[in-house]
Amino acid sequence: xxxxxxxxxxxxxxxxxxxxxxxxxxxxxxxxxxxxxxxxxxxxxxxxxxxxxxxxxxxxxxxxxxxxxxxxxxxxxxxxxxxxxxxxxxxxxxxxxxxxxxxxxxxxxxxxxxxxxxxxxxxxxxxxxxxxxxxxxxxxxxxxxxxxxxxxxxxxxxxxxxx
Numbered sequence: 001x002x003x004x005x006x007x008x009x010x011x012x013x014x015x016x017x018x019x020x021x022x023x024x025x026x027x028x029x030x031x032x033x034x035x036x037x038x039x040x041x042x043x044x045x046x047x048x049x050x051x052x053x054x055x056x057x058x059x060x061x062x063x064x065x066x067x068x069x070x071x072x073x074x075x076x077x078x079x080x081x082x083x084x085x086x087x088x089x090x091x092x093x094x095x096x097x098x099x100x101x102x103x104x105x106x107x108x109x110x111x112x113x114x115x116x117x118x119x120x121x122x123x124x125x126x127x128x129x130x131x132x133x134x135x136x137x138x139x140x141x142x143x144x145x146x147x148x149x150x151x152x153x154x155x156x157x158x159x160x161x162x163x
Contacts, residue, residue: 013041014040014041014095014097015037015038015041017080017098018037018041018075018080018095019034019037021078021080022074022078025078027074032061032063032067032071033067033071033074035056035061035063036052036056036063036067036068036071036072036075037071037075039052039055039056040052040075040081040093040094040095041095043094044116045094045103045105045114045115045116046084046092046093046094046105046114047092047093047094048089048090048091048092048093049065049068049069049072049090049091049093050065050090052068052072052093053065053068056068072093075093076093079096080095080096081093081094081095081096082094082095082096082102082141084105084114084141084143086107086112086114086143087145088109089112092114103116103117103118104116104117104118104119104122104141104142104143104144105117105141105142105143105144106143106144106146106148107143107144107145107146108146108147108148108151109145109146109147110147110148110151110155111148111150111151113148115148122142126140
């Protein structure tokens with residue numbers, strides 16, 4: 001398994017860092033591969049392979065879903081992407097920032113919407129837990145599952161209508 005490349009400078013974007021990491025690993029910066037990288041780099045949260053392919057098509061770029069999957073597999077193998085498994089539905093991907101910057105996710109199990117959140121209290125709690133368990137945490141993922149505000153309101157409305 002390949003390791004993640006050196007941490008970029010503050011002025012270097014994830015896209016530039018990824019292009020450099022691909023070059024150092026001996027991969028060409030092909031047009032379709034870089035189109036996938038650029039699409040991921042423009043978004044703050046997770047995208048599915050299908051969403052990436054749809055966005056590329058809407059931009060007039062001829063990149064097929066199979067090419068997107070190959071690029072995602074390569075980027076993940078190089079430690080440049082995080083994979084979010086939601087249990088149901090397609091796998092989602094987002095940039096793995098080499099600085100360790102990250103966020104967590106809220107997953108609506110009714111409509112499938114995923115949104116990001118950050119919470120320093122959660123990070124501190126995870127640090128305390130790791131110390132208590134004498135365990136060196138090298139990474140973590142947190143996905144809270146439930147209902148988004150829209151779906152929860154719809155559920156309440158339906159329940160009130162039956163009452």
